[in-house]
Amino acid sequence: xxxxxxxxxxxxxxxxxxxxxxxxxxxxxxxxxxxxxxxxxxxxxxxxxxxxxxxxxxxxxxxxxxxxxxxxxxxxxxxxxxxxxxxxxxxxxxxxxxxxxxxxxxxxxxxxxxxxxxxxxxxxxxxxxxxxxxxxxxxxxxxxxxxxxxxxxxxxxxxxxxxxxxxxxxxxxxxxxxxxxxxxxxxxxxxxxxxxxxxxxxxxxxxxxxxxxxxxxxxxxxxxxxxxxxxx
Amino acid sequence: xxxxxxxxxxxxxxxxxxxxxxxxxxxxxxxxxxxxxxxxxxxxxxxxxxxxxxxxxxxxxxxxxxxxxxxxxxxxxxxxxxxxxxxxxxxxxxxxxxxxxxxxxxxxxxxxxxxxxxxxxxxxxxxxxxxxxxxxxxxxxxxxxxxxxxxxxxxxxxxxxxxxxxxxxxxxxxxxxxxxxxxxxxxxxxxxxxxxxxxxxxxxxxxxxxxxxxxxxxxxxxxxxxxxxxxxxxxxxxxxxxxxxxxxxxxxxxxxxxxxxxxxxxxxxxxxxxxxxxxxxxxxxxxxxxxxxxxxxxxxxxxxxxxxxxxxxxxxxxxxxxxxxxxxxxxxxxxxxxxxxxxxxxxxxxxxxxxxxxxxxxxxxxxxxxxxxxxxxxxxxxxxxxxxxxxxxxxxxxxxxxxxxxxxxxxxxxxxxxxxxxxxxxxxxxxxxxxxxxxxxxxxxxxxxxxxxxxxxxxxxxxxxxxxxxxxxxxxxxxxxxxxxxxxxxxxxxxxxxxxx
Amino acid sequence: xxxxxxxxxxxxxxxxxxxxxxxxxxxxxxxxxxxxxxxxxxxxxxxxxxxxxxxxxxxxxxxxxxxxxxxxxxxxxxxxxxxxxxxxxxxxxxxxxxxxxx
Numbered sequence: 015x016x017x018x019x020x021x022x023x024x025x026x027x028x029x030x031x032x033x034x035x036x037x038x039x040x041x042x043x044x045x046x047x048x049x050x051x052x053x054x055x056x057x058x059x060x061x062x063x064x065x066x067x068x069x070x071x072x073x074x075x076x077x078x079x080x081x082x083x084x085x086x087x088x089x090x091x092x093x094x095x096x097x098x099x100x101x102x103x104x105x106x107x108x109x110x111x112x113x114x115x116x117x118x119x120x121x122x123x124x125x126x127x128x129x130x131x132x133x134x135x136x137x138x139x140x141x142x143x144x145x146x147x148x149x150x151x152x153x154x155x156x157x158x159x160x161x162x163x164x165x166x167x168x169x170x171x172x173x174x175x176x177x178x179x180x181x182x183x184x185x186x187x188x189x190x191x192x193x194x195x196x197x198x199x200x201x202x203x204x205x206x207x208x209x210x211x212x213x214x215x216x217x218x219x220x221x222x223x224x225x226x227x228x229x230x231x232x233x234x235x236x237x238x239x240x241x242x243x244x245x246x
Numbered sequence: 247x248x249x250x251x252x253x254x255x256x257x258x259x260x261x262x263x264x265x266x267x268x269x270x271x272x273x274x275x276x277x278x279x280x281x282x283x284x285x286x287x288x289x290x291x292x293x294x295x296x297x298x299x300x301x302x303x304x305x306x307x308x309x310x311x312x313x314x315x316x317x318x319x320x321x322x323x324x325x326x327x328x329x330x331x332x333x334x335x336x337x338x339x340x341x342x343x344x345x346x347x348x349x350x351x352x353x354x355x356x357x358x359x360x361x362x363x364x365x366x367x368x369x370x371x372x373x374x375x376x377x378x379x380x381x382x383x384x385x386x387x388x389x390x391x392x393x394x395x396x397x398x399x400x401x402x403x404x405x406x407x408x409x410x411x412x413x414x415x416x417x418x419x420x421x422x423x424x425x426x427x428x429x430x431x432x433x434x435x436x437x438x439x440x441x442x443x444x445x446x447x448x449x450x451x452x453x454x455x456x457x458x459x460x461x462x463x464x465x466x467x468x469x470x471x472x473x474x475x476x477x478x479x480x481x482x483x484x485x486x487x488x489x490x491x492x493x494x495x496x497x498x499x500x501x502x503x504x505x506x507x508x509x510x511x512x513x514x515x516x517x518x519x520x521x522x523x524x525x526x527x528x529x530x531x532x533x534x535x536x537x538x539x540x541x542x543x544x545x546x547x548x549x550x551x552x553x554x555x556x557x558x559x560x561x562x563x564x565x566x567x568x569x570x571x572x573x574x575x576x577x578x579x580x581x582x583x584x585x586x587x588x589x590x591x592x593x594x595x596x597x598x599x600x601x602x603x604x605x606x607x608x609x610x611x612x613x614x615x616x617x618x619x620x621x622x623x624x625x626x627x628x629x630x631x632x633x634x635x636x637x638x639x640x641x642x643x644x645x646x647x648x649x650x651x652x653x654x655x656x657x658x659x660x661x662x663x664x665x666x667x668x669x670x671x672x673x674x675x676x677x678x679x680x681x682x683x684x685x686x687x688x689x690x691x692x693x694x695x696x697x698x699x700x701x702x703x704x705x706x707x708x709x710x711x712x713x714x715x716x717x718x719x720x721x722x723x724x725x726x727x728x729x730x731x732x733x734x735x736x737x738x739x740x741x742x743x744x745x746x747x
Numbered sequence: 748x749x750x751x752x753x754x755x756x757x758x759x760x761x762x763x764x765x766x767x768x769x770x771x772x773x774x775x776x777x778x779x780x781x782x783x784x785x786x787x788x789x790x791x792x793x794x795x796x797x798x799x800x801x802x803x804x805x806x807x808x809x810x811x812x813x814x815x816x817x818x819x820x821x822x823x824x825x826x827x828x829x830x831x832x833x834x835x836x837x838x839x840x841x842x843x844x845x846x847x848x849x
Binding site: 048049051052053055056057059060061062063066067070086087088089090091093094095097098100101102104105106107108109111185186188189192193196197199200203208209210211212 | 257259260261263264267268270271274275310311312313314315318319320321358359362365366369372373376384385388389391392395396398399400402403410413429433436437438439440453454455457458
């Protein structure tokens with residue numbers, strides 16, 4: 015059963031379509047024109063923020079400016095973002111679980127399993143490298159987490175549903191990132207400076223610790239999201 | 247500007263965001279007793295919020311730089327009087343909704359749905375707190391996403407196609423709204439070069455990029471607040487969600503995005519907005535009041551009716567924007583709006599919880615088949631009646647104070663159109679509230695009952711009643727609340743306080 | 748015209764295209780795809796903004812915004828797809844008498 019479509023979008027027979035489609039198309043073109051003109055009319059970049067960020071990077075414990083911004087200067091945004099990922103994993107599983115009549119899990123594939131035995135160590139090593147190199151170059155928790163997530167999903171294709179013991183481990187990995195991040199944040203506050211304020215000497219290691227936790231969380235969340243609809 | 251001179255401190259500020267997140271993670275591992283843990287966590291978060299509000303009252307507004315990096319490098323949180331009112335409302339409604347939910351998810355209190363509810367509810371609460379405290383344009387975006395996605399996930403908890411269908415539609419609208427907001431934020435950063443409110447206030451010039459940013463961000467937030475005509479997602483979502491979820495959604499979630507809109511219009515975009523621009527949300531709000539109330543009159547189900555009533559009441563909030571444009575009436579208009587948020591939150595939550603009790607007791611909530619429910623469920627129906635009084639706007643409820651303030655602002659500015667709509671909205675609200683009661687007393691001669699009756703837990707009925715009484719309490723303590731709201735009022739520039747009652 | 752102008756304008760085009768699709772297309776799957784197109788457009792626009800910055804390296808702040816935006820978009824898309832999947836299933840057994848769902 016498909017949801018009731020939005021007004022005016024049901025299809026060619028919908029009386030609203032004839033009138034709304036050209037109107038919407040014209041409106042979109044107009045919006046594009048206005049936005050493109052506003053983009054052209056942007057004042058020349060005179061802000062000092064990029065320069066001050068780049069100057070503050072050595073204080074952040076990492077070398078890569080983007081990692082410094084994501085995990086140190088604007089780390090509070092990243093906590094909430096990891097929480098978003100965790101939330102959708104939990105929500106998707108809950109919604110799929112509370113509705114009956116789930117389709118059967120895909121059958122395990124032997125060809126894929128054979129290839130996967132060669133592929134899996136490579137993926138894990140590359141993911142570990144991406145995590146580590148995030149300090150100096152583009153990389154970090156998200157990229158590594160995505161690779162590990164892909165590996166985990168392929169594994170599910172090969173072997174079907176995980177046994178209950180693995181399920182527990184999966185859940186643990188899920189919220190490890192959030193817990194770690196929040197705990198370090200609160201801990202930093204209790205140790206006097208401020209919430210999420212890393213002591214400068216330890217900043218690099220704390221960031222690495224947080225990124226490791228987040229990598230596992232991201233991988234677990236992606237796996238849960240992908241396999242949420244498979245019957246357990 | 248003003249925000250930079252505020253004292254830095256208030257450790258509670260990040261805790262009221264981090265504590266629900268940690269509680270949600272803890273709830274993910276608990277196998278049994280999730281309701282007890284969830285309730286404990288709710289009490290804890292409400293307590294932390296109360297502590298923060300106490301600090302606000304005693305010491306004035308607070309700001310805090312996350313990570314020790316001050317603006318513009320880092321993110322700042324801001325808690326002033328306006329935010330304090332919103333936080334207090336969130337804590338109050340959140341606590342009582344938790345009490346209701348601890349009993350709502352049945353005798354099988356550790357079933358899958360109940361276990362899933364509590365972590366999602368904690369995420370929602372964390373998102374609300376994060377959004378209210380946020381003083382950075384991109385921080386607001388992330389918090390908005392957390393809020394919208396947790397709301398959708400909670401709606402989808404209800405089994406059955408109508409709920410999931412409503413959740414999908416809600417998700418689509420929510421995502422479109424967030425995307426518009428993000429694009430607006432991108433334009434804002436591209437032009438201004440900074441993201442924090444303190445850095446942006448007073449810096450933004452009326453250039454093309456700021457108009458585009460204002461338009462996009464406002465459009466996104468209006469979509470999330472269900473402003474007419476973008477309200478079509480709200481009635482199915484709120485009517486089909488489980489009762490405590492409906493209460494939280496109508497009372498808190500739609501108000502949070504409006505609160506952000508208010509902050510943007512009165513703060514960052516102060517020099518950009520004009521009374522002509524405010525006409526758009528004003529007229530749409532007026533249309534919302536009329537359209538929502540009229541649809542509520544004909545809604546067959548109780549929860550649907552209450553959801554349409556939410557659409558109507560949100561219209562009042564948006565009418566506050568044009569009324570708040572001129573300095574003379576800004577105080578009354580913003581006061582009215584914030585009051586309405588608080589009073590409506592309590593009243594609407596009470597109404598939804600009462601309706602949920604009725605639904606669980608009889609298995610249906612068709613208004614025309616509810617004869618005798620008042621006699622069988624007096625506590626819930628009394629709660630509904632008290633909530634109705636606030637929705638209509640009769641003294642001494644909070645709704646009355648709110649409408650009085652808005653009406654006085656409208657009359658002072660000779661905005662007879664808005665004044666008429668405010669009054670008409672009250673009359674229409676009377677009609678749909680009375681419609682429920684005209685069908686819910688027992689017909690003595692026929693002695694019919696609404697259906698097979700199943701006794702509902704006392705906790706559920708009394709939490710509804712408590713919320714309804716809170717909406718009355720808010721009305722009675724009007725002067726204190728309004729005075730508190732003025733603390734650190736960088737949004738409401740006033741020479742000297744004046745009596746409002 | 749700088750390269751960043753081209754990318755920025757293309758980003759805006761993708762955004763409006765995705766917005767049109769999200770509002771005008773009826774099927775939820777197509778709306779999800781449109782949302783992804785629009786989200787990619789917004790990310791491209793942000794990267795163009797980063798490139799315009801007057802600093803030795805591109806501005807890292809919009810890059811951080813894009814990273815966060817992508818993660819959020821992926822999460823939202825995944826949730827949407829799971830919900831759409833649920834909608835497409837055959838209806839389950841009717842709710843038991845003591846499970847007054849709503």
